[in-house]
Amino acid sequence: MRSRLRRAAREWLPAALVFVAGIAIWEGAVRGFGIENFLLPAPWDIIGTLVDDWGELSSAAFFTFREALAGFVIGCSAGFLVAAAIARFRLLRTAIMPYAIAAGAIPIIAFAPITNNWFGVTGMSSKIAIAAILCFFPMLVNTMKGLTSVPASSIELMRSYAASELTIFRRVRVPTSLPYVFAGLKVGTVLAMIGAIVGDYFGGSPGALGVEIRRWVGIFAFDQAWAGIVLASALGIVFYGSVAVAERLAMGWHPSVRGARPE
Amino acid sequence: MSEQAVVSLRNVTKSFGAGGVTELQSIDLDVRPGEFVSLIGPSGCGKSTLLRVVGDLVEPSSGEVIVNGKSARQARRDRDYGIVFQDAVLYDWRTVEKNIALPLELLGWDKGRQTERVRELLELVELQGFGSHRPWQLSGGMQQRVSIARALSFAPALLLMDEPFGALDEMTRERLNSELLRIWQASGSTVIFVTHSISEAVFLSTRTVVMSRRPGRIAAIVDVDLAQPRNADTREEPRFFELVTEVRDRLREGGLDEESTAPGEGELVVSEETP
Numbered sequence: 001m002r003s004r005l006r007r008a009a010r011e012w013l014p015a016a017l018v019f020v021a022g023i024a025i026w027e028g029a030v031r032g033f034g035i036e037n038f039l040l041p042a043p044w045d046i047i048g049t050l051v052d053d054w055g056e057l058s059s060a061a062f063f064t065f066r067e068a069l070a071g072f073v074i075g076c077s078a079g080f081l082v083a084a085a086i087a088r089f090r091l092l093r094t095a096i097m098p099y100a101i102a103a104g105a106i107p108i109i110a111f112a113p114i115t116n117n118w119f120g121v122t123g124m125s126s127k128i129a130i131a132a133i134l135c136f137f138p139m140l141v142n143t144m145k146g147l148t149s150v151p152a153s154s155i156e157l158m159r160s161y162a163a164s165e166l167t168i169f170r171r172v173r174v175p176t177s178l179p180y181v182f183a184g185l186k187v188g189t190v191l192a193m194i195g196a197i198v199g200d201y202f203g204g205s206p207g208a209l210g211v212e213i214r215r216w217v218g219i220f221a222f223d224q225a226w227a228g229i230v231l232a233s234a235l236g237i238v239f240y241g242s243v244a245v246a247e248r249l250a251m252g253w254h255p256s257v258r259g260a261r262p263e
Numbered sequence: 264m265s266e267q268a269v270v271s272l273r274n275v276t277k278s279f280g281a282g283g284v285t286e287l288q289s290i291d292l293d294v295r296p297g298e299f300v301s302l303i304g305p306s307g308c309g310k311s312t313l314l315r316v317v318g319d320l321v322e323p324s325s326g327e328v329i330v331n332g333k334s335a336r337q338a339r340r341d342r343d344y345g346i347v348f349q350d351a352v353l354y355d356w357r358t359v360e361k362n363i364a365l366p367l368e369l370l371g372w373d374k375g376r377q378t379e380r381v382r383e384l385l386e387l388v389e390l391q392g393f394g395s396h397r398p399w400q401l402s403g404g405m406q407q408r409v410s411i412a413r414a415l416s417f418a419p420a421l422l423l424m425d426e427p428f429g430a431l432d433e434m435t436r437e438r439l440n441s442e443l444l445r446i447w448q449a450s451g452s453t454v455i456f457v458t459h460s461i462s463e464a465v466f467l468s469t470r471t472v473v474m475s476r477r478p479g480r481i482a483a484i485v486d487v488d489l490a491q492p493r494n495a496d497t498r499e500e501p502r503f504f505e506l507v508t509e510v511r512d513r514l515r516e517g518g519l520d521e522e523s524t525a526p527g528e529g530e531l532v533v534s535e536e537t538p
Binding site: 151157159161162167172178253254255 | 315339340341342344345346348350352354355357365366369397399
């Protein structure tokens with residue numbers, strides 16, 4: 001138990017030290033060089049604002065997080081389902097995949113002002129839409145790759161047992177694709193947060209984080225704006241981290257998770 | 264004779280594409296119950312394809328395939344055979360036990376019966392104590408034993424093996440050869456075994472089917488009349504060497520390139536086939 005603690009300390013200590021040092025250098029530089037508040041506030045001021053305005057900040061952050069989460073769930077589910085359909089039918093695959101891959105290069109964020117026209121400026125739905133579209137394509141491409149990267153012999157084995165396509169999908173394709181699916185989900189968490197906040201920038205309900213950050217910058221409340229950014233980052237990290245934890249739980253069997261030597 | 268044959272192939276031909284490459288040409292073969300038949304031939308002679316035709320994993324272009332007195336398709340649907348590939352094809356997300364039990368799950372056996380059967384099989388392939396391991400924690404030879412246990416789990420009358428020991432080192436291969444013979448005699452099943460190794464074919468089989476270079480045809484059938492049960496001493500018998508020589512000669516007549524026949528000590532690996 002003690003040695004485990006020590007090993008964990010050895011694992012985490014360097015990163016923790018870099019974090020503390022980074023904050024200290026930041027604080028020192030702002031104070032030492034007298035950097036203007038609108039360029040970069042000191043960390044201590046940001047922390048102070050986080051504490052003082054916690055109610056307003058946290059409700060704004062959670063509002064936008066809910067947008068991101070809803071977009072994530074919708075976009076990733078749709079990506080998975082379409083990938084499953086495409087993986088099953090070769091004709092669909094050849095018809096759709098080139099566009100799905102090409103769509104990865106489209107700066108979908110540019111559509112944010114337009115989704116406002118489609119789904120309304122003040123509601124959550126236009127931000128959910130942009131987050132969902134952002135999540136959709138990476139999820140589709142990753143899942144697709146996972147579902148079709150099953151070794152031929154794995155499929156032949158199941159066919160030798162006269163297993164149905166559905167059984168093969170459930171028992172072989174899905175487990176094989178999990179590392180790819182989780183890669184898609186992890187990318188999705190980041191994109192969903194970006195989509196929701198940037199969506200807010202183009203107009204949204206009062207009380208949404210992106211709207212508030214813009215407003216604070218407009219009235220020179222840079223401490224608040226930075227506190228909002230810090231909170232959005234923290235939520236993004238927690239979001240990503242929860243998917244990473246889910247991955248470890250779902251794939252405890254996988255050599256990469258167990259840290260075993262790859263074959 | 265074909266009434267009692269486990270596998271009966273009549274004029275089986277397989278070609279790819281319209282007017283494309285002919286991989287198998289006019290194959291006629293009967294495999295009787297309890298036989299151990301090896302298919303040997305140069306790379307690309309279609310021996311693995313022939314095995315898959317028997318298992319209804321590849322459809323022949325023409326000809327008739329009868330397995331257990333019914334069509335190959337029906338035999339597959341009835342789960343009449345177990346198959347072992349060159350790779351063990353174990354699922355990493357399942358433990359060793361769960362991998363062995365996979366066919367039993369698909370057949371709807373109840374849990375208690377599954378557990379009992381898996382215990383027997385782990386004993387048969389000498390992997391007691393490894394049931395809850397993950398496949399990647401085992402060596403290549405152990406993985407292949409798990410794969411054999413899985414193929415035997417539902418006691419199929421027919422076992423199809425596609426170069427199961429091809430990726431293993433010589434020592435492991437010889438040990439697993441002896442183990443396989445012991446299992447074959449205990450289970451009384453019929454085996455069709457694809458291999459590149461002449462000594463392996465002779466050591467294991469009751470008959471060795473020598474195939475010719477593409478298009479794959481049966482060039483010769485060598486009856487292996489070595490006494491049963493066979494063991495390490497069998498490999499030292501003069502008759503063993505005579506048979507190895509005979510199979511090698513038949514392979515040469517089948518149009519094998521001279522450069523790929525570098526005879527070693529009673530051992531000839533024809534060539535590595537890309538999986």
